[in-house]
Amino acid sequence: xxxxxxxxxxxxxxxxxxxxxxxxxxxxxxxxxxxxxxxxxxxxxxxxxxxxxxxxxxxxxxxxxxxxxxxxxxxxxxx
Numbered sequence: 001x002x003x004x005x006x007x008x009x010x011x012x013x014x015x016x017x018x019x020x021x022x023x024x025x026x027x028x029x030x031x032x033x034x035x036x037x038x039x040x041x042x043x044x045x046x047x048x049x050x051x052x053x054x055x056x057x058x059x060x061x062x063x064x065x066x067x068x069x070x071x072x073x074x075x076x077x078x079x
Contacts, residue, residue, distance in 0.1 A: 003063055004074035007042045009053055015039055016052045025058065046074055 015038040026034060040053035046061060056062060056070060063071040 002073065003071040005045045005070075005072040007045060007056075007070045007072055009040050009042055009065070009068050009070060012039050012041055016041055018052050018054050022054050022058055026054065042070055045072065046076065 015035070018038060023034070029037075037054055037057075038052070041050050042053060042056050043049075044051040044056065046059075053070075056072075057065070059072075060076045061073040063073055065071075
């Protein structure tokens with residue numbers, strides 16, 4: 001996959017609201033890591049809005065996360 005966007009990961013002061021089914025799919029992740037991921041979000045160039053990182057991570061366009069930046073293919077939105 002070729003990346004189309006480099007999207008910076010930002011931190012929110014409080015945990016963001018994330019759909020329960022998205023969190024349930026990450027059952028193998030440690031609690032400490034999951035709690036920090038709940039506070040992260042990205043300004044999604046495909047959806048044109050702020051999206052929690054956990055939702056971005058499960059998107060079809062997600063390629064990888066590298067040094068605080070998400071590489072995005074930009075094909076389809078996160079929902």
